[in-house]
Amino acid sequence: xxxxxxxxxxxxxxxxxxxxxxxxxxxxxxxxxxxxxxxxxxxxxxxxxxxxxxxxxxxxxxxxxxxxxxxxxxxxxxxxxxxxxxxxxxxxxxxxxxxxxxxxxxxxxxxxxxxxxxxxxxxxxxxxxxxxxxxxxxxxxxxxxxxxxxxxxxxxxxxxxxxxxxxxxxxxxxxxxxxxxxxxxxxxxxxxxxxxxxxxxxxxxxxxxxxxxxxxxxxxxxxxxx
Amino acid sequence: xxxxxxxxxxxxxxxxxxxxxxxxxxxxxxxxxxxxxxxxxxxxxxxxxxxxxxxxxxxxxxxxxxxxxxxxxxxxxxxxxxxxxxxxxxxxxxxxxxxxxxxxxxxxxxxxxxxxxxxxxxxxxxxxxxxxxxxxxxxxxxxxxxxxxxxxxxxxxxxxxxxxxxxxxxxxxxxxxxxxxxxxxxxxxxxxxxxxxxxxxxxxxxxxxxxxxxxxxxxxxxxxxxxxxx
Amino acid sequence: xxxxxxxxxxxxxxxxxxxxxxxxxxxxxxxxxxxxxxxxxxxxxxxxxxxxxxxxxxxxxxxxxxxxxxxxxxxxxxxxxxxxxxxxxxxxxxxxxxxxxxxxxxxxxxxxxxxxxxxxxxxxxxxxxxxxxxxxxxxxxxxxxxxxxxxxxxxxxxxxxxxxxxxxxxxxxxxxxxxxxxxxxxxxxxxxxxxxxxxxxxxxxxxxxxxxxxxxxxxxxxxxxxxxxxxxxxxxxxxxxxxxxxxxxxxxxxxxxxxxxxxxxxxxxxxxxxxxxxxxxxxxxxxxxxxxxxxxxxxxxxxxxxxxxxxxxxxxxxxxxxxxxxxxxxxxxxxxxxxxxxxxxxxxxxxxxxxxxxxxxxxxxxxxxxxxxxxx
Numbered sequence: 001x002x003x004x005x006x007x008x009x010x011x012x013x014x015x016x017x018x019x020x021x022x023x024x025x026x027x028x029x030x031x032x033x034x035x036x037x038x039x040x041x042x043x044x045x046x047x048x049x050x051x052x053x054x055x056x057x058x059x060x061x062x063x064x065x066x067x068x069x070x071x072x073x074x075x076x077x078x079x080x081x082x083x084x085x086x087x088x089x090x091x092x093x094x095x096x097x098x099x100x101x102x103x104x105x106x107x108x109x110x111x112x113x114x115x116x117x118x119x120x121x122x123x124x125x126x127x128x129x130x131x132x133x134x135x136x137x138x139x140x141x142x143x144x145x146x147x148x149x150x151x152x153x154x155x156x157x158x159x160x161x162x163x164x165x166x167x168x169x170x171x172x173x174x175x176x177x178x179x180x181x182x183x184x185x186x187x188x189x190x191x192x193x194x195x196x197x198x199x200x201x202x203x204x205x206x207x208x209x210x211x212x213x214x215x216x217x218x219x220x221x222x223x224x225x226x
Numbered sequence: 227x228x229x230x231x232x233x234x235x236x237x238x239x240x241x242x243x244x245x246x247x248x249x250x251x252x253x254x255x256x257x258x259x260x261x262x263x264x265x266x267x268x269x270x271x272x273x274x275x276x277x278x279x280x281x282x283x284x285x286x287x288x289x290x291x292x293x294x295x296x297x298x299x300x301x302x303x304x305x306x307x308x309x310x311x312x313x314x315x316x317x318x319x320x321x322x323x324x325x326x327x328x329x330x331x332x333x334x335x336x337x338x339x340x341x342x343x344x345x346x347x348x349x350x351x352x353x354x355x356x357x358x359x360x361x362x363x364x365x366x367x368x369x370x371x372x373x374x375x376x377x378x379x380x381x382x383x384x385x386x387x388x389x390x391x392x393x394x395x396x397x398x399x400x401x402x403x404x405x406x407x408x409x410x411x412x413x414x415x416x417x418x419x420x421x422x423x424x425x426x427x428x429x430x431x432x433x434x435x436x437x438x439x440x441x442x443x444x445x446x447x448x449x450x451x452x453x454x455x456x
Numbered sequence: 457x458x459x460x461x462x463x464x465x466x467x468x469x470x471x472x473x474x475x476x477x478x479x480x481x482x483x484x485x486x487x488x489x490x491x492x493x494x495x496x497x498x499x500x501x502x503x504x505x506x507x508x509x510x511x512x513x514x515x516x517x518x519x520x521x522x523x524x525x526x527x528x529x530x531x532x533x534x535x536x537x538x539x540x541x542x543x544x545x546x547x548x549x550x551x552x553x554x555x556x557x558x559x560x561x562x563x564x565x566x567x568x569x570x571x572x573x574x575x576x577x578x579x580x581x582x583x584x585x586x587x588x589x590x591x592x593x594x595x596x597x598x599x600x601x602x603x604x605x606x607x608x609x610x611x612x613x614x615x616x617x618x619x620x621x622x623x624x625x626x627x628x629x630x631x632x633x634x635x636x637x638x639x640x641x642x643x644x645x646x647x648x649x650x651x652x653x654x655x656x657x658x659x660x661x662x663x664x665x666x667x668x669x670x671x672x673x674x675x676x677x678x679x680x681x682x683x684x685x686x687x688x689x690x691x692x693x694x695x696x697x698x699x700x701x702x703x704x705x706x707x708x709x710x711x712x713x714x715x716x717x718x719x720x721x722x723x724x725x726x727x728x729x730x731x732x733x734x735x736x737x738x739x740x741x742x743x744x745x746x747x748x749x750x751x752x753x754x755x756x757x758x759x760x761x762x763x764x765x766x767x768x769x770x771x772x773x774x775x776x777x778x779x780x781x782x783x784x785x786x787x788x789x790x791x792x793x794x795x796x797x798x799x800x801x802x803x804x805x806x807x808x809x810x811x812x813x814x815x816x817x818x819x820x821x822x823x824x825x826x827x828x829x830x831x832x
Contacts, residue, residue, distance in 0.1 A: 024417040093317060098400060101418035126317050126399035129417070136291075137399065140298040142316040348562055351525055354549035355556035356624055357579030362550075366575070370566045455562050 001040075003213050008204050014197050022130055024101060030055060030189065037192030038201060040064065043103040044183040051187065060188035064205050066220040067182030069107045069174040072153060073145040074138055079170040086145065086172075087115060093126045095137040095146030103182045104131045108147035110179040147174070151218035176220075183222070234427050236403050237411040244319070244407060245387040248326040252334040252383050253376070255327075260338035261364070279336075281329045290396025293325050297397065317399035322407070325397055326387050333382040341375020342368060349455050371455075374446060381442045385435060475499040475628065475660065479521050479531035481514075481684075493517050493529075493684040499677065501536060504654055504661045506675035506692065508668075514684040515664045516559075519630050522662065523556050524549035536627055553581055555621030555659075557631045561613035563605040569616045570601040576623040588623060594652050595619040611642035615649055622657065629661045635670060650674055668708040672696070672752050673831045697793070697800040709791070710754035712831070713799045717743040729830070733796025734774045738828045750831045755791065757827040758803035762813055764822055772825040776801060778817055783807050794823055 005016045019026070019036065027046045030039060031053060039056075041047050044063065050056045071086060073079050078091075085091055097105035105127070112118045126143050128134035135152050137143040150173060186205060188198050204210055211221045230238075263275060281289060296303045297315040304314045315321030349371060353363040369376070391409040398405035400414070408431055415424035481493040493514040499505045507515045521529035524540065524547060533540040540547045555576075563572050577588060592598050595615045605613055614634055621629060634650075635643045647670070654661065654674060665671055671678060671692065678695050680688040688695050693712045718728040718735065725740045729749055736751070743749065759770075766773070776794035783790035790810050794801045801823055815821065 022417070024419065027419075028416075092313075093399070095399070098414060098417070100414060126401065128399070129395060129413070133396075136294060136396075137316070140295050140316075141300050141304075142294060142298040142314060142397075143399075348558070349564070351549070352556075352558065352562045352564070354525075355523060355554060356576045356620070357550050357581065358575075359548075359550050362579075367564065371564075455565055 003217070004205070004210055007209060007213065008201060011204070011209075012197075012200055014200070016201070030191075033191070035191060035193065036189055037194050037198040038186060038188050040184070040186040042067070042184055044185045047185040047187040050189070055191065056187040056189050060202060061185055062206065063183045063222045064186045064210075065184045065214050066222050067104060067107070067184055068150040068176075068218060068220060069104060069111065069147055069179055069182070070150040070153060071145055071172040071174060072135075072138060072148055072169060073171070074141055074169045075144065076168055076170050078145055079172050081172065083172040087117065089117070089120050089124075091124065091144045093124055093137070093143040093146075094121060095126045095128060095134040095143035095148075097131045097134050097147070098127045098129055102130050103184075104134075104147060104149050107174075107179040107182055111147070111174050114178040149218065154218045181222075184219075229426065230430075231423070233402060233406070234408075234411060234423070237406050237408045237427075238430075240319075240403065240406065241388055241408040244322055244326060245384045247323055248330060248387045249334070249380055249383040251323070251327055252330060253380065256331060256334040256379070256383075257338060257376075260335045261342055261368070263335070264339045264342035279332045282332050286329070286390070286392025287396060289329060290325070290393040293328070293393065294397050297321060297324075316397045317401060317405060319404050321397055322394055322405055325393050326390060329390060329393050330383050330386045333386045334379040337375045337378040337382065338372065339375075341372035341378075344375075345371055345455075352455070377442060377446050381439060385439065388431070388435060473537050474501050475505075475522075475536075475662075476532070476534040477518075477522060479518070479529050479533065481517055481521055481526055481529040491684050493521070495679075495681070495684075495686055497679055497686060497689060499660075499662070499679070501660050503676035504663055504674050505677040505679065506671040507662060507664045507681065508666065508671055508678055509681035510666055512683075513681040515666075515681050516632055517684075518681065519632050519662060519664050522628075523554050523630055524552050538627075553624075553627040555624050555626035555629045557614070557617050557621050557629075557634050559633045560637050561605070561610070561617040563608075563613055563616055563620070565605055568602055568604050569597065569608065572605075572616060572620050573601075573623055576620045580624045582625050584625060587625065590656075591619045591622045594656055595622075595649055609642070610638050611645045614638065614642075614646060618649070618653065622653075622659075626659060629657065629659045631661065631663045633664050633666070635665075635667070647673065669831075672712055673750070697802060708754065709756075709802060709804065710752055711799070711801055713751045713753065715749045715751045717741070717745060717747045717749055719745070729828075731774070731796070732798040733776070736772045736774075736825065736828055738830055741830050752829040752831045753801060753825055754827065754829075755802045755804035757825060758801060759824045759826070760792065760803055760805060760809075760813065760815065761822045761824055768824065770824045770826055772828065774801070774823045774825065776821055776823050778815060778819045778821060781810065781815065781817065783810065794821070796823065 001018060005018060008014070009016055023042045023046050026039060027041075027050070030036060030050060039047060039050065047056065047061050051058045051061055071079060071083055078085060086094070096108040099105035099109045109118070112121055126137055126146075128137055131148045131152060134146050135148050138146040138148065153171065186202075188202050192198050215221050259278065263271060263278070294316055295301050297307070298304045299308065299314055307313065307315055315324055345368065349367050350363050353367045358366060389409065390407075391413065394405065394407055395410060395413070398407070398410060400406050400410055408427060412424050412428050412431075415421070415427065476498045478496045479493060491514070495518055507518060509515045517526060520526045522533055527546070529541075530543075532542040539545060540552055563569070564575065567575060573588065573592075577583065592601070595618055597612065597615050597619055600608060600612055600616065605616075608616065618631075618634065635646060638646065651674065663670075663674060675692045678688070678690070678692045679686050680695065688698065693714070697711045713731055715729040715731045715736070718730045720727055720740070721737070726737045727739070727741050727743070729736045729738055729751060731751065741749070764773075764775075774796045776796040778792060779795050779800070780793040781790060788806055789804050790807045792803045792805060792810070792815065794803060803823060
């Protein structure tokens with residue numbers, strides 16, 4: 001996100017302030033009158049709800065990124081290219097975000113379902129409130145492995161040649177076929193004051209520069225905009 | 227009418243179980259600590275008081291974060307538990323108990339400590355002059371005279387554990403029947419926009435806590451408050 | 457008066473041995489000036505020994521140290537040949553056979569009076585049958601037993617405290633200014649109980665006080681403390697009749713004499729008391745013929761006359777010989793020590809009169825005594 005904002009600010013010399021938080025909380029704030037101009041969600045459902053409730057217009061909503069699910073372990077030997085240990089059940093805890101309301105958590109359950117592992121893994125599931133917490137469980141070693149967003153690993157130096165920090169751990173990028181797409185939508189809010197600049201940002205996010213940054217950060221970019 | 231899902235009921239039972247266990251443990255280990263702090267002249271009194279009071283100052287997420295690391299397989303607590311054959315504590319009820327004991331300790335220790343300090347030396351000197359040794363003095367004089375402090379400690383310890391959220395969130399893993407306590411369950415209802423269920427559960431907890439506190443304060447006032455030396 | 461005076465008092469009475477105390481304790485610092493308690497005495501193992509001094513003289517600290525309540529006290533305490541404390545050993549308070557009565561009664565508020573008594577009884581090192589009943593009777597508290605301390609008056613609480621201390625059947629009873637926190641009427645109410653206590657308890661009693669009256673009434677033996685040091689020690693009558701009286705006694709300088717009750721003079725509501733040097737007439741007291749009485753005569757109540765003539769309203773006149781005279785150049789008053797029979801009197805008169813009458817050692821004079829107190 002920071003890179004996108006920096007890029008936009010350089011291009012347009014407008015100032016952008018970002019408020020980070022869980023999508024659910026931000027949603028609650030927005031419907032109670034928070035003065036944001038745009039909302040970038042981790043899912044599609046919440047922006048659609050905002051449109052339905054009249055806080056945004058459907059023409060001002062699109063999918064800016066597709067989340068990619070990854071099975072990750074802090075232990076470099078735990079996961080091979082076939083994720084054998086996951087399939088054989090050779091672990092004590094597997095972490096994921098809460099499937100009840102976190103899209104990556106839902107995707108993780110779908111994956112387990114597709115692999116026929118839901119029943120066998122049920123007692124070993126450990127839920128974080130969001131992928132950040134799932135990440136913490138895995139990073140601290142308390143869960144041998146878990147499902148997180150690929151984008152989270154990009155801070156770990158997967159794509160960069162960072163000589164100071166060596167990539168540690170092991171991963172398995174979950175094939176897209178095993179879970180329904182994690183659509184992350186953004187929407188321009190009716191209540192926002194800076195309508196013109198908001199429109200500029202909206203267009204910027206659909207443009208090539210933004211798309212390139214996004215796909216290099218561990219996301220896919222959808223080719224058709226809904 | 228109040229309609230609880232089975233998960234809600236399980237969460238309530240778990241919370242009560244946790245709060246009771248933690249309160250009892252804290253009364254047992256907190257009392258000697260409070261007694262020592264109340265009566266010692268050692269130079270360690272300051273540092274130990276500060277350590278006990280730490281959870282009052284630190285944000286729960288900070289405590290939870292460090293506990294997660296310390297109790298994990300690479301942390302010193304985790305290595306200890308593993309060497310004892312207990313595995314690691316996060317994601318277990320035992321882990322919640324340990325974390326809550328640490329987190330609720332000042333709420334139990336401080337009221338007891340204050341009550342014992344308030345007694346001064348005289349009751350113990352009198353007891354000694356009548357032939358009571360240290361342990362005897364504690365059970366026959368300190369305990370009855372400091373009773374209000376113990377009651378306050380019990381109330382606060384219990385209530386604080388029931389309301390605990392941040393720490394449990396960090397190390398619980400939200401496992402139904404094991405670590406999914408009411409505070410987390412309410413949070414989940416809110417996050418998934420199930421506001422109706424959130425209201426029901428949260429409202430019930432408020433009423434329950436209020437009734438418990440009312441009962442305990444009534445019980446305390448009935449006893450006529452603090453006994454003193456006359 | 458640099459040396460403590462030791463009287464050869466009834467030290468080895470009744471075969472009970474002594475209470476030997478040799479203690480040092482450092483005090484103060486901070487807001488109060490530091491001082492040291494340094495005491496080396498051998499107290500009788502029977503009767504009432506008063507520890508007398510002004511506040512700050514260290515008397516309470518001495519008592520507490522004997523009880524083992526001052527951990528920092530260094531030295532030795534031997535009671536009845538039992539080692540309570542020395543350089544290598546410290547017997548904790550709860551193992552010392554003591555009964556302690558504090559200045560503010562300090563009854564357990566969460567127990568009734570009888571609860572407090574039972575607390576002591578349960579932990580007594582030995583239990584003589586019938587003692588509870590006897591003690592309750594002597595201290596007159598049987599009607600108070602079911603009350604809580606908050607329902608008792610100050611005097612009643614002290615009586616219960618004394619009873620409680622007695623029920624531990626101690627080898628030594630320690631009373632720390634038990635009357636200090638009470639008003640005059642309460643004090644008067646309790647003193648008879650203390651006298652009863654003295655007569656009935658077979659236990660040596662150490663009684664801390666700053667009241668000369670209490671000491672005069674109750675004590676057999678006295679040690680006087682000033683700034684943590686013993687400045688006088690001995691049988692109470694002797695110490696009181698010392699000429700170089702310790703500072704603390706000065707305002708109430710006077711003597712204690714032993715007398716015997718002789719007769720009544722009912723038409724005048726007077727009683728006659730025989731002293732070794734003559735008879736005294738006092739306000740009527742109820743006593744039996746031959747009973748022992750303790751008589752107190754303050755120095756300021758004695759004037760001296762050269763003649764035997766009976767021309768004044770003062771009834772009591774004793775023939776005496778001047779033993780000693782103490783006067784100071786810049787002071788108006790002088791003290792004259794007199795002997796009458798086997799007893800001593802101290803008179804306080806002006807220096808002017810001393811010279812006018814030419815009073816010197818060896819002279820025979822008449823002591824006119826304006827006021828006599830019978831101190832039971």
